[in-house]
Amino acid sequence: MNILNLDHISANQLLPEVQDAMVSAIRMGYGNPSSQHKMGEQGSEALEKARESVASLINCASPKEVVFTSGGTESVNHAVKGVALANTDKGKHLVTSNIEHNSVIRSMRRLKMMGYQVTSVPVDEHGRVNPDHVAKAIRDDTVLVSIMHANNEIGTIEPIEEIAQITREKKVTFHVDAVDSVGVLPIDVQKLGVDLLSFASNPFYGPTGVGGLYIRRGTSVWPLLEGGIQENNNRAGTENLIGIIGMGVAAELAKRDMKARLSQFKRLREKFLRELPNYIDEYIINGHPEYCLPNLVSISVKYIEGESVVLMVDDEDIEISTRSACASGSLRASHVLLSIGLEFAEAQGTLVITFGLENTEKDVVRFLTALKETVKTLRNLSPLYKKAHQTEH
Amino acid sequence: MNILNLDHISANQLLPEVQDAMVSAIRMGYGNPSSQHKMGEQGSEALEKARESVASLINCASPKEVVFTSGGTESVNHAVKGVALANTDKGKHLVTSNIEHNSVIRSMRRLKMMGYQVTSVPVDEHGRVNPDHVAKAIRDDTVLVSIMHANNEIGTIEPIEEIAQITREKKVTFHVDAVDSVGVLPIDVQKLGVDLLSFASNPFYGPTGVGGLYIRRGTSVWPLLEGGIQENNNRAGTENLIGIIGMGVAAELAKRDMKARLSQFKRLREKFLRELPNYIDEYIINGHPEYCLPNLVSISVKYIEGESVVLMVDDEDIEISTRSACASGSLRASHVLLSIGLEFAEAQGTLVITFGLENTEKDVVRFLTALKETVKTLRNLSPLYKKAHQTEH
Numbered sequence: 001m002n003i004l005n006l007d008h009i010s011a012n013q014l015l016p017e018v019q020d021a022m023v024s025a026i027r028m029g030y031g032n033p034s035s036q037h038k039m040g041e042q043g044s045e046a047l048e049k050a051r052e053s054v055a056s057l058i059n060c061a062s063p064k065e066v067v068f069t070s071g072g073t074e075s076v077n078h079a080v081k082g083v084a085l086a087n088t089d090k091g092k093h094l095v096t097s098n099i100e101h102n103s104v105i106r107s108m109r110r111l112k113m114m115g116y117q118v119t120s121v122p123v124d125e126h127g128r129v130n131p132d133h134v135a136k137a138i139r140d141d142t143v144l145v146s147i148m149h150a151n152n153e154i155g156t157i158e159p160i161e162e163i164a165q166i167t168r169e170k171k172v173t174f175h176v177d178a179v180d181s182v183g184v185l186p187i188d189v190q191k192l193g194v195d196l197l198s199f200a201s202n203p204f205y206g207p208t209g210v211g212g213l214y215i216r217r218g219t220s221v222w223p224l225l226e227g228g229i230q231e232n233n234n235r236a237g238t239e240n241l242i243g244i245i246g247m248g249v250a251a252e253l254a255k256r257d258m259k260a261r262l263s264q265f266k267r268l269r270e271k272f273l274r275e276l277p278n279y280i281d282e283y284i285i286n287g288h289p290e291y292c293l294p295n296l297v298s299i300s301v302k303y304i305e306g307e308s309v310v311l312m313v314d315d316e317d318i319e320i321s322t323r324s325a326c327a328s329g330s331l332r333a334s335h336v337l338l339s340i341g342l343e344f345a346e347a348q349g350t351l352v353i354t355f356g357l358e359n360t361e362k363d364v365v366r367f368l369t370a371l372k373e374t375v376k377t378l379r380n381l382s383p384l385y386k387k388a389h390q391t392e393h
Numbered sequence: 394m395n396i397l398n399l400d401h402i403s404a405n406q407l408l409p410e411v412q413d414a415m416v417s418a419i420r421m422g423y424g425n426p427s428s429q430h431k432m433g434e435q436g437s438e439a440l441e442k443a444r445e446s447v448a449s450l451i452n453c454a455s456p457k458e459v460v461f462t463s464g465g466t467e468s469v470n471h472a473v474k475g476v477a478l479a480n481t482d483k484g485k486h487l488v489t490s491n492i493e494h495n496s497v498i499r500s501m502r503r504l505k506m507m508g509y510q511v512t513s514v515p516v517d518e519h520g521r522v523n524p525d526h527v528a529k530a531i532r533d534d535t536v537l538v539s540i541m542h543a544n545n546e547i548g549t550i551e552p553i554e555e556i557a558q559i560t561r562e563k564k565v566t567f568h569v570d571a572v573d574s575v576g577v578l579p580i581d582v583q584k585l586g587v588d589l590l591s592f593a594s595n596p597f598y599g600p601t602g603v604g605g606l607y608i609r610r611g612t613s614v615w616p617l618l619e620g621g622i623q624e625n626n627n628r629a630g631t632e633n634l635i636g637i638i639g640m641g642v643a644a645e646l647a648k649r650d651m652k653a654r655l656s657q658f659k660r661l662r663e664k665f666l667r668e669l670p671n672y673i674d675e676y677i678i679n680g681h682p683e684y685c686l687p688n689l690v691s692i693s694v695k696y697i698e699g700e701s702v703v704l705m706v707d708d709e710d711i712e713i714s715t716r717s718a719c720a721s722g723s724l725r726a727s728h729v730l731l732s733i734g735l736e737f738a739e740a741q742g743t744l745v746i747t748f749g750l751e752n753t754e755k756d757v758v759r760f761l762t763a764l765k766e767t768v769k770t771l772r773n774l775s776p777l778y779k780k781a782h783q784t785e786h
Contacts, residue, residue, distance in 0.1 A: 003431070010428045011436070023419055026412050036700070037703060037713075038707055038710070040712075070618075077618050102619075208425070208631045208632060208633060209633020224618075225496075225617075226502075227466040237496075238404075238464055238466070241602065242602075310429055311430075317431070319431075
């Protein structure tokens with residue numbers, strides 16, 4: 001049977017048009033965009049064309065506000081460390097939330113080792129940040145607020161526009177990790193009112209290892225990578241032009257097809273949630289019922305371990321995950337799931353299902369059928385399940 | 394006429410085998426190497442295969458000592474900032490040379506803003522660092538020495554092995570920027586005895602925007618990119634797998650063909666230097682006559698501007714450069730050329746010619762012919778030239 005990918009948050013296959021653009025870039029060969037001769041000019045033109053496509057996807061005031069990076073992680077490190085280090089004269093206090101991606105958490109942990117203080121605001125049971133909590137957390141010495149747009153484990157979308165109103169009023173720089181939103185949902189950096197926004201190409205079917213950082217004009221931030229004068233002096237290093245060309249095409253397609261993709265995802269997600277009770281019982285749906293990624297479902301299945309489900313359905317060529325691929329292999333329970341109030345055991349039983357463009361309603365049924373058998377098998381082996389159900393009798 | 398690339402230090406076209414490997418990676422599609430299912434495993438296998446090829450090229454003790462990065466600039470920033478920040482308990486003093494690439498210079502300038510002190514040792518008229526100067530510059534609070542392997546503007550190769558003996562004796566971490574050496578010259582990190590070594594894929598005909606950092610096991614360095622647990626926790630972020638696969642193949646070919654390439658470059662370079670006086674006069678050959686990159690010639694042509702030559706020969710589809718592409722567009726004279734004792738005017742008249750695999754002896758003649766005409770035209774317009782030659786009469 002074909003491999004069924006329901007783990008699109010870990011990896012998306014490149015769209016045919018993206019593949020073709022990258023293959024053509026490889027075959028034709030470009031010069032170094034920084035060189036002054038003709039080959040260099042061709043490279044430079046391809047680079048700026050991609051920048052315009054990406055800037056248009058998130059509605060920048062100018063393409064110059066887009067800095068190409070090696071992916072979401074570089075963008076986040078650039079933003080968080082760069083703003084903190086560039087503003088030490090104003091203070092050394094940072095505000096974030098309890099459910100951020102490890103790139104934000106670890107960047108801030110590093111800054112703490114350098115004398116910074118971090119206030120992390122809680123989220124409610126749906127994983128939403130309360131903007132009032134952010135307002136209260138901001139101090140006179142706060143130099144950065146960093147809150148994610150959509151959570152990569154439970155899909156909850158945060159009230160970014162409301163938080164941006166607060167940060168603008170209090171004149172604090174606001175960074176948003178939008179790695180799992182850009183290209184999936186309509187994102188308008190001007191409407192959101194943020195100062196920096198991190199994103200990556202793969203969530204919208206561009207290549208991995210390529211991303212971008214929106215830096216609103218006038219924002220004070222130190223570059224993470226320094227040396228040459230590339231990217232308007234915002235990010236040194238010869239560009240990954242082949243990857244950037246792929247990202248540009250992926251951005252154009254994402255913008256063009258956004259509506260159709262959203263309704264496809266919505267249909268799949270609704271079918272999944274509607275059918276789920278016909279296949280398994282005793283589970284929790286995580287995340288916010290309304291403010292959520294259209295392509296993600298997080299379910300905590302009681303009395304079993306998510307990792308076992310991943311491996312068992314993989315034997316049937318179905319790919320799902322338990323959490324962020326970046327954190328795979330970690331034995332600790334997800335900080336996101338604990339933050340929304342799950343018990344440790346519930347967190348360990350969590351599955352993350354993410355739909356992609358090639359998925360159909362048949363795929364939903366194929367997965368649910370496999371899930372039913374897997375859950376039955378695992379619960380038959382589960383002392384926790386037996387104990388819970390013995391005591392009921 | 395075909396475009397004649399004599400600016401290989403700015404950009405190398407991908408070798409056919411490298412192109413094929415990248416195209417095949419694009420077409421087949423890999424999973425996320427961090428994912429736990431089958432697609433992820435395939436990605437992980439491709440990643441580790443590339444790591445072995447790259448580790449073998451520079452003779453690492455273990456492939457785990459290679460961290461994949463987004464290029465030479467990221468590698469250098471990671472090494473310089475990472476070692477400095479990880480060792481503040483030992484001190485805040487750094488040693489480097491006067492002719493480093495801007496990625497080293499600007500990383501250190503940033504660290505100076507954070508309270509570090511930098512000692513920069515001079516070079517001789519050939520651009521060589523004297524190891525004794527490094528030994529004298531090292532203090533009790535020195536935490537890093539960073540010296541480049543081969544200079545990207547004049548080609549001079551530094552006495553890395555001798556310097557490494559000093560740093561090991563004095564127990565100071567030693568980073569080497571070998572971006573223009575790895576894959577061009579035989580590099581053996583164990584024989585050199587260095588702790589960190591930065592390199593990039595494009596100098597040996599792999600893709601741009603992909604590089605590596607050798608970190609000897611046990612070296613204390615903070616990651617530049619933090620978040621997920623990729624690259625043995627040394628560099629977070631989903632990998633640019635397509636680019637890394639290309640780099641792996643390029644590394645295999647570089648190792649296999651190293652000898653043949655070196656003798657080709659040597660032949661071209663020797664022909665160029667032998668013929669040059671038959672075409673132009675009043676020039677200086679920069680760099681060391683013996684310890685130099687086999688594929689680079691730097692010449693300072695008196696009484697003219699290098700930038701004008703670049704643009705004029707570009708009209709005849711010949712690509713050369715005046716300096717590092719990373720610094721193109723800068724109006725200041727090269728710090729490297731001033732450091733070896735050139736006058737400002739001589740520095741401005743400098744051309745950097747870099748040979749590549751597709752170049753032939755005919756190309757040398759084609760360029761020299763064009764150069765002769767160009768120099769003649771420019772000198773006819775040059776007040777400096779007229780003045781110098783009037784006074785002679």
